[in-house]
Amino acid sequence: MYARILALCLICTSPFIAGALADLDIGIPGFGPSYVSDTIPDRVLPGHSYPVLVSFRNSGLVSWEDEMRRFGLLYEGDYSKITAIPSFVGLTKGMNITPGKVATFGFTLLPLGIPGTYDLKFSVVMRSGTGDQKVTETYVKRVVIVPTDGISSPVNGSVFVESPILDMKVSMGSQTIGNIPAIIADIKPGSYEIRVSNQSFDKTYPADVERGTMTRLFIRGDENPPVIEKKKAGPVSDGTLLGYIEANIPLILIILLIICACSGVAIHGLRKRRRLEEKQEKKEEKDNESEDRDSERLKQEKKLLEKVHSKKPLIEGISSTGTGGSGGMDSARMEDPGKSIKSGNVVRKDGTISHKKKASAQKSKDKSSSLPDIDIQVRDIEAKPGSAVASIGISNHSENGIRVEDMDIGAGGFGILPVELSEPTDDAPEVVLPLRILISGSEFLKNISIPYNRGVALLARGVVEKAYEYFRTLLQSDPDNVEANINQAQILLKWGLEEEAALLLEEILKSDPSNEEILEAIERIREANNRKKKKAEPEIVKKIPGYPDELLDRYTPIRVLGDDPFATVILVRRNDTGELRALKIPRTTETISSSLYTEISLLYQLKHPYVLRMFRAEFSPIVMLELEYVAGGFYDGKQRMNLFDLPVPLPEDIWFPLLEKISEGLLYLHKQGVRHYHLSPKHILLDEPMVPKISGLIRESLRGAGGSGKEEFFARAPEQIDPEFFGKPGKRTDIFLLGAIWFWFVSGKIINPEGVDVDSGDDKLRLSSIDMHYARYDYCFQKLVARYKRDRYSSVEIFLRDIREMNQLPHESDDLLISGDES
Incomplete structure (x- = not known):
């Protein structure tokens, strides 16, 4: 009871x-309630990444444990305004948050929207196959995105407070600003007291605010004074177009004045040009009157030549015995989709890349109206690795014999001129070739367009993927380019993507609906697909090792590019855009450290022509990185995927531009606050045409995410071997490794970490000991690989300046060795 x-x-x-x-x-x-605390700043800068922590308590009666279902923090805010990387932070395997305990989740916030106030929503959810089910209430954090540098008017300033300790609160006077890092935006110039405090720390620091300047305070969290920096803001506004115009009226007026001045100069130049043309026309009229006498004499000579030609030509037409005649090419028909495609003016067959142009399309305009009646057209192009031979057909319809380059053609004759073409390095769709023509003692130049470009050259070398990217880029600037569409369709057929190839061929039909060869190719592709569907046995899909099935709806795998002890790299084609990418997938994903999230959020912002680009990263359900695809560089008759594939030692005209570009990429990384520490020839990939790409920036974090094997070092700086004696690694460590790569370029040997010449016993390495022609580089090299960090270059920028100056020195000064104190 x-x-x-x-x-x-x-x-x-x-x-x-x-x-x-x-x-x-x-x-x-x-x-x-379940929400406990967070370190999210109340005010944030656009484009600035913020690593933050959010803590929730398990206020329910069921433990949060990753068994059949996943528990984690879910971000539900507006991704177009503020992005969270990752949007879902799950509990790691083996972690059990029992009722009453607190779980802390780490991620990175990246503001993207215009200045304004936004709500960030977070909750802990249970993720399963049926969807997400909330297990806590939704916590809403109101955040303000301030203008760039915290300044919307040039008469105001701002204060930015940073600290490695994230649980500090910032206040100014009686106003509470929020968590660190905190931005105090749009305050009047003057002196202010900034208070920074937490449970164990409470300090007040003075801050001087100037007009149009952001004052940065870095609080170390000890008794030492803060580090104060001042940054002059650029063009400022409140984030709207009207605000930008109001804040930058003087700049806009200056630009308008410059435009008006340039327009006035251009109009004056046009008027002056018209006056000169009128004078030239009057002069030509006078000259024509004096030439009337010569015209009568020319008519008589023409009649005499006609009598001679009616009997027998003076010189028989010249025919070519080499490759490139029209021959039986016009009778080529498609035997199978992908074997041969003809578009009226282009024919391609297996094993040979050849092109034809209609005579009317290939006739170039004369530079002089007095050039005789001569037809020039490209008959054929035979491409081979590194070069091509163009067969140019020349028809002489005049009454006089002509000489084209080194070939003579009689009146009424015909000849084929073979022209050797080197592989193009630019992205032009055609090669323009000037031909020198001699007739009757006069010289003329006639430009002809040859349909030989970098895409055709890449196909001849077997670099199919880069050729595909070239033709895609060419179609973006010239959508009606039939040849680019045909080349792209052929590549897709080789990859087994018949449906995508058929779509491209249908695009060609829009501009040429009556092309029978294209219609026949599309019909053959459709018949092949129908035969596959009618087969009783199921089609066996080609499986690429290491490629997860979860990505098939977004990426089509093509082939394995390579692997290392930590991850497998697979070439894929995006199903939505058709672009080629390289997916890097770790071998195992047992643990993912929080440092990996921070590093990837930084890599999103890296954009440099000599640094491998990262486009996307995912951690659930598959850990993968979507990277830029590189195909290697063509050197010495072979395709080289990275620097390690090059046959060292290299000549100076090869290693100097490579070293210069690698240094520019490393300088960019250092300015972004990134350190490599593993710089080696294997981590510097090559792309067309011989462009280096620095990679391997997150190897340590990927190694923690999964993988096996021992890390291999190409070379190590002294501080990487003995950090207690030589100090901690830093950006000068990368500078040492840059010198090691240079030494490998020149000698083909790996540098000694002590900087000693093993062969001679000299305490300083010199490039002149390998080749006296490199004596002018000794000072720059020794400043790179000095044993102690204090003796090395302080930045890559200074090294670039010095080496470019040394490269300009004449070779007569190679014997002059530069002493250690000279620059």
Whole structure:
């Protein structure tokens, strides 16, 4: 009886007990709110990344444990305004958050929207195959995105407070600003007191604010004074177009004045040019009057030549015995989709890349109206690795014999001129070739367009993927380019993507609906697909090792590019855009450290022509990185995928531009606050045409995410071997490794970490000991690979300046060795 009464009392009084326990924040399971704390700043700068922490307590009655279902923090804010990387932070395997315990989740916020106030929503959810189910309330954090540098008017300034300790609060006077890092935007110039505090730290620091300047305070969290920096803001506004115009009226007026001045100069030049043309026309009219006498004499000579030609030509037409005649090419027909495609003016066959142009399309305009009646057209192009031979057909319809380059053609004759073409390095769709023509003692130049471009050259070398990217880029600037569409369709057919190839061929039909060869190719592709569908046995899909099935709906795998001890790299084609990418997938994903999230959020922002680009990263359900695809560089008759594939030692005209571009990429990384520490020839990839790409920036974090094997070092700086004696690694470590790569370029040997010449015993390495022609580089090289960090270059920028100056020195000064104190 007493037990029943006691239970009834507990049921009636439970709401009051729960409310009291929630107010006391005791953390009893089943009662009170789940949100505990966060380190999200109240004000943020656009484009600035913020690593933050959010803590939730398990106020339920069920443990949060990653078994059949996943528990984690879900971000539900507006991704177009503020992005969270990653949007879902799951509990790691083996972690068990029992009722009453607190779980802390780490991620990175990246503001993207215009200045304004936005709400960030977070909650802990249980993720399963049916969807997400919330297990806590939704916590809403209101955040303000301030203008760039915190300044919307040039008369104001701002204060930016940073610290490695994230749980500090910032206030100015009686106003509470928020968590660190904190931005105090649009404040009047003057002196202010900034207070920074937490449970164990409370300090007030003075800050001087200037007009149009952001004052940065870096609080170390100890008794030392803060580091103060001032940054002059650029063009400022409140984030709107009207605000930008109001804040930059003087700049806009200056630009308008410059445009008006340039327009006036251009109009004056046009008027002056017209006056000169009128004078030239009058002069030509006078000259024509004096030439009337010569015209009568020319008519008589023409009649005489006609009599001679009616009997027998003076010189028989010259025919070519080499490749390139029209021959039987016009009778080529498609035997199978992908073997041969003809578009009226282009024919391609297996094993040979050849082109034809209609005579009317290939006739170039004369530079002089007095050039005789001569037809020039490209008959054929035979491409081979590194070069091509163009066969140019020349028809002489005049009454006089002509000489084209080194070939003579008689009146009424015909000849084929073979022209050797080197592989183009630019992205032009055609090669323009000037031909020198001699007739009757006069010289003329005639430009002809040859359909030989970098895409055709890449196909001849077997670099199909880069050729595909070239033709895609060419179609973006010239959508009606039939040849680019045909080349792209052929590549897709080689990859087994018949449907995508058929779509491209249908694009060609829009500009040429009556092309029978294209219609026949599309019909053959459709018949092949129908035969596959009618087969009784299921089609066996080609499986690429290491490629997860979860990505098939977004990426089509093509082939494995390579692997290392940590990850496998697979070439894929995006299904939405058709672009080629390289997916890097770790071998195992047992643990993912928080440093990996921070590093990837930084790599998103790296954009440099000599640094491998990262486009996307995912951690659930598959850990993968979507990277830029590189195909290697063509050197010495072979395709080289990275620097390690090059046959060292290299000549100076090869290693100097490579070293210069690698240095520019490393300088960019250092300016972004990135250190490599593993710089080696294997981590510097090559792309067409011989463009280096620095890669391997997150090897340590990927190694923690998964993979096996021992890390291999190409070379190590002294501080990487003995950090206690030589100090901690830094950007001068990368500078040492840059010198090691240079030494490998020149000698083909790996540098000694002590900087000693093993062969001679000299305490300083010199490039002149390998080749006296490199004596002018000795000072720059020794400043790179000095044993102690203090003796090396302080930045790559200074090294670039010095080496470019040394490269300009004449070779007569190679014997002059530069002493250690000279620059």
